[in-house]
Amino acid sequence: MVITFVVFTQFVYGQMSNYKSLYIYNFIKRIEWPAVQTDEAFHIVIYGDRGTYESISKIADSKLAGDRPIEVEYIDDVEDILTADLIYVDFSKRKYIPKINSWIKNRPILLVSDYKNAKLTDINLIETSDGLEFVIRPELIRDKNLKLSDMLVQLAKTDNENR
Amino acid sequence: MISPFAMAQKEVQNMSTEEISQLTQDELLEMPLEDLMALVRRFKLSSLEELYEKVLNPEVKTASKFDEKYFESPLSISVITAGDIEASGALNVPEALRLIPGLIVRQKTNGNYDVHIRGNDNIPSGQTLFYSENSLTLVMIDERPVYNHFQGGTFWESLPVNMENIDRIEVVYGPSSALYGPNAVSGVIHIFTKRNDVKGVESSVVMQMGAEGSQDIQGNIAFGNNNFTARITANYQKLDRFQDEYFVFENHFDTVRKGRYIPSDSIKYFADNTDSKFPNPLRSSERKAANLYLYYQKAKDEGISFSAGIQQSDIQSIFFDTREFSLTGRQSLSGYGNLKYYYKGLNFNASYNLGEQNLALGYPGYEFVYGNFQSSLEYLYKWKNLKILPGISYQYVFYDDKRFLSKDEIGIFNGRQDLNNTAVFIRADYTLFEKLRLTAAGRWEWFKYPKEDYFSYQFTASYTIDEHSVVRGVYSKANRGPFMWDYHVNFSELSQYGNTSLMTNYNKNLELKLLEMHMFEMGFRSHLSRNVTADGSIFYNQTTNYNLPEGELYQLSQNSYQLEVKKQNLPLVSKQMGASLIVETLIVKHIHAKLFGTLQMTNIDKVTSRYDLNDTLVVIINNDSKIHKSTPTFTGGFNINYRGDSKFTANTDVYFLSTQDVFTYDGMKKINSKAIVNLKLGYRFYDQHQVFISGRNIFANDAYEFIFGDRVGAEFLLGVSLKWGKQK
Structure with a gap:
């Protein structure tokens, strides 16, 4: 029975990586970054989750972030981050979130993680038994000079709801 | 105000799982x-439901001879899959069977096991150790019986199958001769190998080595496209004993043999020719095998498959009671071919197994060439809610010891001897109002010996109370098949007891009746919640036509005797009643757990626990107890497995046997209750490649599990599993 369980788990796991990527793409659509030159790529850094990296790379092949092309980079070491507009940190790399956050400071870089207890991130993706939800921290995002759509806030959970 | 999410959810909820996936x-x-968000919610819910369905309600085949859901099976059945086996770290099939409820699995020596379904073992008691061997269960690999027709049972070490190539093992409890022929008395253990769904190339190598000298390596390469799959597998395993001692019986002419364990370097003082009897005292098992599987599927309902393989094994275990030592060496070298063709409802199967076996190394007369051919043709006819499966079956077995006998030597058969049986059978399966399912199966079998026809049957009724609960009832009868020893033995053996000599002549008995079992069982399956299932049953069975060698002693001179031995049926009737329960759950998505136990009691009526030679000489003492205590009153286990999105896997299983009081010709022996705990931890270091540590019997509980057997301690194996291509 476990073999079907394992194969099935892997299938669900693959699908969830794709859904996470679609969520991230939706965040990009509903958050406004400070204006830059349109030929400058929108830079996404993925740390620790190859599945999500592969899924979001496929999205980047056909979609834009506003008017900007999307570039996706996978890093093995937190020191490899040179530039970014969005950083996604996998649960397995959660201990590096404080370090990444201090590197970002208040620059317009959205920090997303699927570690549900992360406190320093702008958005936490939360996989529950019946869905994929997210917690959003509007004040942190606004401090970075990023503009949030009201719809995104409405769809998100608050920190209090997540407890 | 309705939130946008709530509105979206309402729309997506109307989508089917298929629509989402498209x-x-x-x-x-x-x-x-x-x-x-609504879509993911719908996906997660349907995925979870599908996962519960796949794990807790898998497809099975052995109970009805066609695929059906576990919950719908009319018989008591259990299944473990490739994932269960891989997660557990089981090194061989019998060890994996400890994950299945109702199986009594006792280790005789490291890697060599005695396996019984529910019990009825060691009857009649107080005899040679051979009577502890299970000859009541039919074991099959891909519908090919792997049964030993010499004196019944299964030589587990000679199964050529790779552990990592097993797709699943199904166990059907209770008499099943009506479906599978003789020897499916206490049930069927059916091993299914991985099938024909390879696209491209896939391969794997699993290697592990233990601190106590265990070595195991298994390789597998397969390639295929939409219609065709070829697979080649090979395996090698070596296991050592944990002790240097042998249990030796002290010979007495008259009655009971007292025994004790002695170091291997002293055994030469207790018997002749010990170097050839035990050429490698510390080795318990060494075996290797290779298999080829070919599948061609022309259409969904038409295809052909062929498999062939060879194996060689060399073990020390308890099987043939030589009355010198409890252990004997056994060697096998064999090959097989198995052909299957199916077209719509038609199913043809034929297999042939040819080999050489030495059942007692160093003892003259126990070496043979043997062959076993079996074939069956059946047709599944479906009309509305009715399924009818008529069929015919033929089996031929021969043993030939001529090649291994020198001119003056007397063997067991002294040439080629054979047995055959032919059968017609039919099974009907009807479902009424989608609630009540009735099945009836009957099989008429003709044997070369005994010259008597046997009819076996199976009637079942199951009723679906609601979508969560099914009750079932079974009444069935099965018979064992004839054995070469019983119907063809023609053997003489000279024994010396001090200055007294005894010539024992073993004679065949063509009138010997075949053992038969009747069983009544009630069962209940239920989804206690969406992620917890329970399956319970109560059973009663009655077994007759046991047999025992009986002898007449003649005094030839003052110190010379002649004993004429022939097997005779006994009036003995064993009656067993018991209950079994399994609870299985996906605690959370990644954690699968199973708890099971079987409680039983066996009574033996009309016990003839004497072995009368003549008026003055009586071998074997009376058994005071009518309750047969050789079979453990309770057998159970617990298994929990974690396999999630992370790189770590973990599995632990516990197997428990309660106390056994084994009545032997060395008197009543107690074997204490025992729990065996195994643990396997894995880490996926790259892609599908994994390193693992597998602990067998991690608390080093080396208490005896089998009378006069070996103590087996803890073994920790370090291994690596390398997989390429998409693995099922």
């Missing part, structure tokens, strides 16, 4: 986030 990536990208 959405393209572009459609998903254009979907508003609120719709996407």
Whole structure:
């Protein structure tokens, strides 16, 4: 029975990586970054989750972030981050979130993680038994000079709801 | 005010799982986030339900001879899959069977086991150790019986199958001769190998080595396309004993043999020729095998498969009671071919197994060439709610010891001897109002010996109370097949007891009746919640036509005797009643747990626990107890497995046997209750490649599990599993 369980788990796991990527793409659509030159790529850094990296790379092949092309980079070491507009940190790399956050400071870089207890991130993706939800921290995002759509806030959970 | 999410959820909820899976990536990208969230919610719920269904209600085949859901099976059945086996770290099939409820699995020596379904073992008691061997269960690999027709039972070490190539093992409890022929008395253990769904190339190598000298390596390469699959597998395993001692019986002419364990370097003082009897005292098992599997599927309902393989094994275990030592060496070298063709409802199967076996190394007369051919043709006819499966079956077995006998030597058969049996059978399966399922199966079998026809049957009724609960009842009868020893033995053996000599002549008995079992069982399956299932049963069975060698002693001179031995049926009737329960759950998505136990009691009526030679000489003492205590009153286990998204896997299983009081010709012996705990931890270091540590009997509980057997301690194996290509 476990073999079907394992194969099935892997299938669900693959699908969830794709859904996470679609969520991230939706965040990009509903958050406004400070204006830059349109030929400058929108830079996404993925740390620790190859599945999500592969899924979001496929999205980047056909979609834009506003008017900007999307570039996706996978890093093995937190020191490899040179530039970014969005950083996604996998649960397995959660201990590096404080370090990444201090590197970002208040620059317009959205920090997303699927570690549900992360406190320093702008958005936490939360996989529950019946869905994929997210917690959003509007004040942190606004401090970075990023503009949030009201719809995104409405769809998100608050920190209090997540407890 | 209705939130956008709630509105979206309402729309997506109307989508089927199939519609969700058919959405393209572009459609998903254009979907508003609120719709996407609702979609994920729907996906997760349906995925979880599907996962519960796949894990807790898998497809099985052995109970009805066609695929059906576990919950719908009319018989008591259990299944373990490749994942269960891999997760557990079981090194061989019998060890994996400890994950299945109702199986009594006792280790005789490291890697060599005694396996019984529910019990009825060691009857009649107080005899040679051979009577502890299970000759009541039919074991099959891909519908090919792997049964030993010399004196019944299964030589587990001679199964050529790779552990990592087993797709699943199904166990059907209770008499099943009506479906599978003789020897499916206490049930059927059916091993299914991985099938024909390889696209491209896939391969794997699993290697592990233990601190106590265990070595195991298994390789597998397969390639295929939409219609054709070829697979080659090979395996090698070596296991050592944990002790240097042998249990030796002290010979007495008259009655009971007292025994004790002695170091291997002293055994030469207790018997002749010990170097050839035990050429490698510390080795318990060494075996190797290779298999080829070919599958061609022309259409969904038409295809052909062929498999062939060879194996060689060399073990020390308890089987043939030589009355010198409890252990004997056994060697096998064999090959097989198995052909299957199916077209719509038609199913043809034929297999042939040819080999050489030495059942007692160093003892003259126990070496043979043997062959076993079996074939069956059946047709499944379906009309509305009715399924009818008529069929015919033929089996031929021969043993030939001529090649291994020198001119003056007397063997067991002294040439080629054979047995055959032919059968017609039919099974009907009807479902009324989608609630009540009735099945009836009957099989008429003709044997070369005994010259008597046997009719076996199976009637079942199951009723679906609601979508969560099913009750079932079974009444069935099965018979064992004839054995070469019983119907063809023609053997003489000279024994010396001090200055007294005894010539024992073993004679065949063509009138010997075949053992038969009747069983009545009631069972209940229920989804206690969506992630917890329970399956319970109560059973009663009655077994008759046991047999025992009986002898007449003649005094030839003052110190010379002649004993004429012939097997005779006994009036003995064993009656067993018991109950079994299994509870299985996916605690959370990644944690699968199973708890099971079987409680039983066996009574033996009309016990003839004497072995009368003549008026003055009586071998074997009376058994005071009518309750047969050789079979453990309770057998159970617990298994929990973690396999999640992370790189770590973990599995632990516990197997428990309660106390056994074994009545032997060395008197009543107690074997204490025992729990065996195994643990396997794995880490996926790259892609599908994994390193693992597998602890067998991690608390080093080396208490005896089998009378006069070996103590087996803890073994920790370090291994690596390398897999390439998409693995099922």
